[in-house]
Amino acid sequence: MKYNKLLVFGILLLFNILFSSPDTFQVVNKIEVGERTFHIDIYGNFATICNYSGTVKVIDYVNGEVILYVDDGIITRPMAGYFINNYLYVIDNGDPSLKVINKWGSLSRKIKLNAKPINMKVLKNKFYITTTNPYGLYIINKDLFKIDSFTEFPVKAPFISVMKNDIFIPMYENEKDNIFSTYKLLYRLSTNDFIMNLKRISYPIDIEENNGKYYLGEYFNGGIYEFWDNYQKKVAQFGKYLTNIGIFNNNIIGNSLFGGIYVYSLENKSTKIILKDIPITDFAYNSSNDFLFAISHITGEFFVIDKDFNIYETLKIEDYPIDIEVPTDNIILVLSTDGRVLNIIRRF
Numbered sequence: 336m337k338y339n340k341l342l343v344f345g346i347l348l349l350f351n352i353l354f355s356s357p358d359t360f361q362v363v364n365k366i367e368v369g370e371r372t373f374h375i376d377i378y379g380n381f382a383t384i385c386n387y388s389g390t391v392k393v394i395d396y397v398n399g400e401v402i403l404y405v406d407d408g409i410i411t412r413p414m415a416g417y418f419i420n421n422y423l424y425v426i427d428n429g430d431p432s433l434k435v436i437n438k439w440g441s442l443s444r445k446i447k448l449n450a451k452p453i454n455m456k457v458l459k460n461k462f463y464i465t466t467t468n469p470y471g472l473y474i475i476n477k478d479l480f481k482i483d484s485f486t487e488f489p490v491k492a493p494f495i496s497v498m499k500n501d502i503f504i505p506m507y508e509n510e511k512d513n514i515f516s517t518y519k520l521l522y523r524l525s526t527n528d529f530i531m532n533l534k535r536i537s538y539p540i541d542i543e544e545n546n547g548k549y550y551l552g553e554y555f556n557g558g559i560y561e562f563w564d565n566y567q568k569k570v571a572q573f574g575k576y577l578t579n580i581g582i583f584n585n586n587i588i589g590n591s592l593f594g595g596i597y598v599y600s601l602e603n604k605s606t607k608i609i610l611k612d613i614p615i616t617d618f619a620y621n622s623s624n625d626f627l628f629a630i631s632h633i634t635g636e637f638f639v640i641d642k643d644f645n646i647y648e649t650l651k652i653e654d655y656p657i658d659i660e661v662p663t664d665n666i667i668l669v670l671s672t673d674g675r676v677l678n679i680i681r682r683f
Contacts, residue, residue, distance in 0.1 A: 358626075358647075358683065360648055360667070360683070361680065361681060361683060363680070363681045364399040364679040365678055365679075366394055366679070368384040368386065368392050368670070368676060369384070371387040372385065372386050372387070372670060373387070374658045374670065375659075375670050375677070376417055377660050378457065379418075381393055381402070382394045382660070382662070383425070385416055386413070387414070389410055391404070391406075391413050391416055391423065391436075392404050392405075393416075393418040397666070399679055402418075402438075403436070405425075405436055409434070409436065409441075410425060410430075411428070412428040413425050413426070413428075414454065414455070417457050419457070419477075421438045422435050422436065422438070423435070423436040424457075426452035426453075427452070428452055431450060431451050431452060432448055444480060448464070449485075450467065450468055450469050450485075452464045452465070454493045454495055455495075456502070458500070461474055462474070463502055463524075465494075465495060465504065467493075469487055470491050471487040471488050472485070472486045472522065486522065486527070488519075488522065489516065489517040490506050490509050490516055491507055491508040492506050492507050492522070496541060496543070498542065501524055501525045502524035503549075505521045505539035505542060505551065506520060509532070509538065509539070510537040510538065517532075520536060520539060520567075530562065530564060532567075533566075534569065536553050536560060536567070537553055537554075537555060537556060538553050538554035541580045543580050543587065544582075545587075548561055549562055550562070550587055552573065554576065556575065557572055557574045557577040558573075559571040559572070559573055559580065559589065559599060570587075570599065571587065571599040572606070573597035573606075574593050574594070574608075575593045578592060579617060581619075581620065584624050584642055585601050586599060586601060587601065588627065590617065590618050591615060594611055594615070595612075595615065596615055598644060609646070610646075613631050613634055614631055614633045614634075615629050615631055616630050616632040616657055616658075617629070617657065618630070618659065619660055619667070621661045621664045625641070626641060626647065627641075628640070628667055632655050632656060635651060635655070635656065636649055636650070637649065637650040637656065637669060652669055652678060654672070654675075655674070656678075657671070657672045666681055
C-alpha cells in the first residue's frame, strides 16, 4: 500500500510538471468611466471612479458590472468616494461637502464643509478628508455622520498615507524657489501633532512603514528618508519626480516620471533600477508579494515584474494609463484617462 501511494503521488507530480502552465495576465473587461477620471478608490469588492465633470461610477470589479451610476447633477465635482454597505460616500469639491448617495442614486445625507475637499481615505469608521481654502484635514465619524474635528495645515497637503491604524499627511507644497514656507514635515494623527523637517526635505509626497521603521519620499528631488520624531536620514536616491513608494519583499520601491522603477534593498542597503528609460506613472503589488505591476503613461504599457525584478510579461494598455490598484492576488485594475475606461486585468 505504501508503494502504491508513492506511485500515485509521483504520477500526480509528473502530471503537474508536464501540463501546468505559467501565470499569464489578460485584460478581460473595459468599462467606460468618463473623460476626467484620474484615480481609483477601492472598498471591498467595489471600485469607485469619480469623473471630475460631475459623474460617479461604482463598479463590482469581480463581476465586471456597474452597480451605481450617479449623473443627474447631485454631485458637482466629485473627487473621491467609497461604496460601503450599499451607500456611496463621496466628497464634492464644487459644492464643498461629504454626500451620501443610496443604491438608487438619490442623495440621502450631506455634511457641509467649510473648505474644499480634494482627497479622502477611510479607516475603520472614520473618513479623513484633506482640503484647500483653507488647507487642512477633516475627520468625520461615519456611523454618527458628524464632523469630529478640523485641523488646519500651513501649506497644501492633499496626500494621505494610511499606516496600519495611523494616518500620516506630508506637508507637500512646503518650498518655492529654495525658500521653505514651513518647517513642519508631516502631520501624524495618533499624536495630533507635526513632525518637524530636520533635513530640508522638499515636497514630501508618500510614506511607508516596514518593521516599525518609517520611510518618506520627496517628489522633485527623489530622495528616500528614514524618519521618526527627532530623526531623519537619507537612505537612497530614486531619480527625480518620484510619485509613490512602497514595501515589496523587504525592498523600498519607487517610481520616477523621468524613468524607471527604483529598488532599495533594506537588507544589503543597495539600490538598483529597472525599466530605466521608461517613465513610470504608478505601480502596485499583490498581497502575496509575488508580482509587482507598473504602468507607463508615455508608452501605454502594463508591466508584470516578478519578485526577482525580472520583466515577466508586458501588455499594451494604451490611452494614457494613470492609476493602478491590485485589490486581490488575481485582479488588477488600471485606469486609462484618455481612453475613459477602467481596464480589468485577470491573472490566469
